[in-house]
Amino acid sequence: MSVNNAILFTLVTLLSLSINNASGECVASTNCKCVMSNGEGYDFSTIPPGPFNGFISSTTIENVIFYFHPCSDASLTVPGKNTNGCNSPKGISLCMYNATNNSSKSLATADKSSPVTLRLNSDPQIIFPFNSSDGSQRTVSIYFLCHHVIDIPTQLVVFNRSEESNFKLYLLSPNACKMAMHVAGLSTGSVLVIILFIFSGIYFLGGALALKLLRGATGWEMLPNQKFWFDLPALVRDGIAFTFNCCRVVSYNEI
The missing domain is CATH 2.70.130.10 (Mannose-6-phosphate receptor binding domain)
Structure with a gap:
């Protein structure tokens, strides 16, 4: 050797x-x-x-x-x-x-x-x-x-x-x-998140542009479905309260 x-x-x-x-x-x-x-x-x-x-x-x-x-x-x-x-x-x-x-x-x-x-x-x-x-x-x-x-x-x-x-x-x-090792392609979760952001952008930007051109909206008036988004925090609060009360509706008569 x-x-x-x-x-x-x-x-x-x-x-x-x-x-x-x-x-x-x-x-x-x-x-x-x-x-x-x-x-x-x-x-x-x-x-x-x-x-x-x-x-x-x-x-x-x-x-x-x-x-x-x-x-x-x-x-x-x-x-x-x-x-x-x-x-x-x-x-x-x-x-x-x-x-x-x-x-x-x-x-x-x-x-x-x-x-x-x-x-x-x-x-x-x-x-x-x-x-x-x-x-x-x-x-x-x-x-x-x-x-x-x-x-x-x-x-x-x-x-x-x-x-x-x-x-x-x-x-x-x-x-x-x-x-x-880099795995080719995206996971299903990543694809869903990307789709969510794309459709959200289309919804808000497209809706704002449409309201601006069709109704002459300005400021907060350009927000699509404005009433729904303003009411959303209250709806979330009511949903949480409903869940913590074991799915039982609390009326004013019971208070």
Whole structure:
């Protein structure tokens, strides 16, 4: 293992121990975005593209390198490496390159990956299932870790292999941090309040203009339904008194 890889592994370990995770499940809205109940969440579509047609290359473990294209598919070409197995015209999202025999294998496309998930006391992750050469089901799990270290770009680190062909990767990026997610559109209550203000403006301004032009009203005479609005405070007072008297009308004869 090189010195640079050792430093990256150490950084991943420290981030894994110190990261402050969310206290609830992050519900996926796309395969690269999820939102928690408190309105915070993760959006990995802003991760900067890597140097190989947008692919981010990983560190090496046992002569294996991964190339990851977050959130969407593309065709991979790496100078000096046989990536014919990963340069599909339709595009891929994850490629595994084996330097031992100079071969590459397309593992998954973005639409075939699992949605980004975040459970209690875990890091946000995307899981890529694939079939190994012996036909068994294997996975590549990519965990996203937030860092704010200046001068360290987005890194993809192969952390370990728990069993044959099962890999765990960490993507370290400032764009992998938790953020406030803005929900598109307005709530029903907001829409109703806006409608109320619009119709109130039309009622008062339109009514005042109509009374001014049709009747030559001035001052308080321009208020539409003037008698009703002047009587409103008394009507409210009577309504409150009626309610506190248990809905019983009090007449002058009873006083």
